[in-house]
Amino acid sequence: MSTEHPISPSPDPPSIRWAQRLILGLFFALVGGIVVWIVHLIRLSWRLRDVPSASVGISLVAIPVFLILLGVVNYVFWGLRRGGKENR
Amino acid sequence: MSSSETPRQGDGALFEPIGRTTSAYYLTVAGLLLLVGWGVASYVYQWVYGLGVTGLNRPVAWGFYITNFVFFIGISHAGTLISAILRLSHAEWRRPITRMAEVITVVVLGIGGMNILVDLGRPDRALNVLLQGRYQSPLLWDATSISAYLTASTIYLWLPMIPDLAMLRDRGRRWRWLYGVLALGWTGTERQHRVLNRAVAIMAVMVIPIAVSVHSVVSFVFSMTLQPGWHSTIFGPYFVVGAIFSGIAALIITMIVIRRIYHLERYLKPVHFRNLGTLLLLMSLLWFYFTFAEYLTGYYGNEPEEVGIMWSKFNGPFAPFFWGMVIANFVVPVLVLSFWRTIPGTFIASVTALIGMWVERYIIIVPTLSHPLLPQDVWAYLPSIIELGETVGSFALFVLMFAVFIKLFPIISVWEIQEGREEALEVTTKRILSYLPDESLQGQT
Numbered sequence: 001m002s003t004e005h006p007i008s009p010s011p012d013p014p015s016i017r018w019a020q021r022l023i024l025g026l027f028f029a030l031v032g033g034i035v036v037w038i039v040h041l042i043r044l045s046w047r048l049r050d051v052p053s054a055s056v057g058i059s060l061v062a063i064p065v066f067l068i069l070l071g072v073v074n075y076v077f078w079g080l081r082r083g084g085k086e087n088r
Numbered sequence: 089m090s091s092s093e094t095p096r097q098g099d100g101a102l103f104e105p106i107g108r109t110t111s112a113y114y115l116t117v118a119g120l121l122l123l124v125g126w127g128v129a130s131y132v133y134q135w136v137y138g139l140g141v142t143g144l145n146r147p148v149a150w151g152f153y154i155t156n157f158v159f160f161i162g163i164s165h166a167g168t169l170i171s172a173i174l175r176l177s178h179a180e181w182r183r184p185i186t187r188m189a190e191v192i193t194v195v196v197l198g199i200g201g202m203n204i205l206v207d208l209g210r211p212d213r214a215l216n217v218l219l220q221g222r223y224q225s226p227l228l229w230d231a232t233s234i235s236a237y238l239t240a241s242t243i244y245l246w247l248p249m250i251p252d253l254a255m256l257r258d259r260g261r262r263w264r265w266l267y268g269v270l271a272l273g274w275t276g277t278e279r280q281h282r283v284l285n286r287a288v289a290i291m292a293v294m295v296i297p298i299a300v301s302v303h304s305v306v307s308f309v310f311s312m313t314l315q316p317g318w319h320s321t322i323f324g325p326y327f328v329v330g331a332i333f334s335g336i337a338a339l340i341i342t343m344i345v346i347r348r349i350y351h352l353e354r355y356l357k358p359v360h361f362r363n364l365g366t367l368l369l370l371m372s373l374l375w376f377y378f379t380f381a382e383y384l385t386g387y388y389g390n391e392p393e394e395v396g397i398m399w400s401k402f403n404g405p406f407a408p409f410f411w412g413m414v415i416a417n418f419v420v421p422v423l424v425l426s427f428w429r430t431i432p433g434t435f436i437a438s439v440t441a442l443i444g445m446w447v448e449r450y451i452i453i454v455p456t457l458s459h460p461l462l463p464q465d466v467w468a469y470l471p472s473i474i475e476l477g478e479t480v481g482s483f484a485l486f487v488l489m490f491a492v493f494i495k496l497f498p499i500i501s502v503w504e505i506q507e508g509r510e511e512a513l514e515v516t517t518k519r520i521l522s523y524l525p526d527e528s529l530q531g532q533t
């Protein structure tokens with residue numbers, strides 16, 4: 001994908017840009033919700049003294065995975081937006 | 089490839105399924121909707137009258153629904169895992185098949201998860217997982233890993249589609265607004281290409297361990313119990329191997345059907361089927377090795393409960409399923425693919441492998457539950473028409489969602505085909521020359 005590419009003008013009207021922001025916002029909400037859910041389960045197991053180490057151990061893997069996924073989507077969203085302004 | 093660039097004339101065939109809808113397509117969709125409707129009606133009936141309308145009982149509390157769940161989650165490995173491995177290993181022949189594989193993954197993951205909700209009987213009980221879940225339970229590991237896999241697979245499907253979505257947006261087709269939103273302002277600049285390449289590479293690396301973890305965790309639902317026939321240390325890799333095996337089979341069948349219907353012979357060539365056939369053969373041998381190791385260990389240990397279940401599979405009521413599975417998963421694929429890695433050959437092997445893998449899931453689940461540890465007779469499980477309806481509905485939903493995807497998006501990655509044409513030859517030549525000991529050849533590119 002490193003060859004010279006002709007550039008098309010930015011085609012996105014405001015409604016499309018708002019919808020794109022909405023998708024990003026929903027993705028933040030999804031990942032945020034999952035992180036809050038996992039933290040809730042840790043608190044619950046802690047409060048009930050119900051092997052909290054299992055919850056902590058799994059969350060140490062699960063939460064970073066979701067945060068990395070959020071990071072990738074965020075990177076693509078802003079990266080493409082900035083990249084689209086190049087050569088314009 | 090720029091978004092404004094018109095695809096090469098030859099690649100117009102890749103957009104044809106979106107622009108042209110035949111009466112056969114509408115008929116197929118109508119038929120599928122009927123079957124999905126049967127599944128929905130079965131579910132509504134079960135919701136109203138409870139799980140008593142199924143063949144599930146005590147102790148056989150898991151039957152068709154959990155078999156479907158494990159089967160569909162297994163097929164999901166088609167996609168993302170195979171696509172990611174081929175992408176990371178720079179296998180150039182991957183280009184026309186990765187999109188199909190990724191779509192299969194996303195669709196079947198959703199259907200697999202849906203089967204869990206159906207099995208719950210009362211879907212409101214899913215809230216208990218959210219509110220009172222316990223992370224000691226492998227069931228919750230499942231919920232977490234499948235959520236991660238579905239999220240990652242959806243992103244991994246979407247990102248490599250962005251340049252194609254921009255093409256569709258710029259061609260002014262129907263759904264232009266949708267394409268515009270999903271294309272994220274792609275205009276084809278160098279910087280955008282860099283960003284997208286980097287993100288796709290990160291996702292390809294990420295989805296492999298997530299995919300492996302998903303089917304390992306699905307196997308842990310069984311192996312973490314002390315049930316004979318389930319409590320096995322090799323269940324994780326055994327399930328992963330079976331999942332990749334069924335995933336490749338599903339991918340081959342999909343490719344053959346799509347190739348035939350949309351006349352994509354220029355893109356899906358015999359070499360693709362030969363390569364995937366080799367992979368399928370390898371996975372069939374691996375599957376047999378794991379099955380042999382699993383059963384031999386149990387047989388040699390000679391624990392009465394373990395052996396009782398085993399004999400019910402070898403020459404008892406489950407024998408037709410067991411030997412059918414061995415024939416479908418090992419005998420037919422190995423015989424056919426050893427000598428006949430053609431399109432018809434891979435099709436036959438894939439169909440038998442898919443059937444065999446569904447049966448394998450069934451005889452892992454049901455025989456163990458049919459032999460409870462408490463002293464009582466062997467229990468029979470016979471699925472009801474409700475379970476059959478929901479199973480047929482699940483399969484029909486898979487095909488329907490795939491058919492809808494084809495109507496909206498290119499099923500073969502257009503920009504990756506074009507990129508392959510423009511750059512892959514040079515890149516591959518350089519790579520091959522770098523393997524060779526003769527350094528003087530390296531200046532030839």
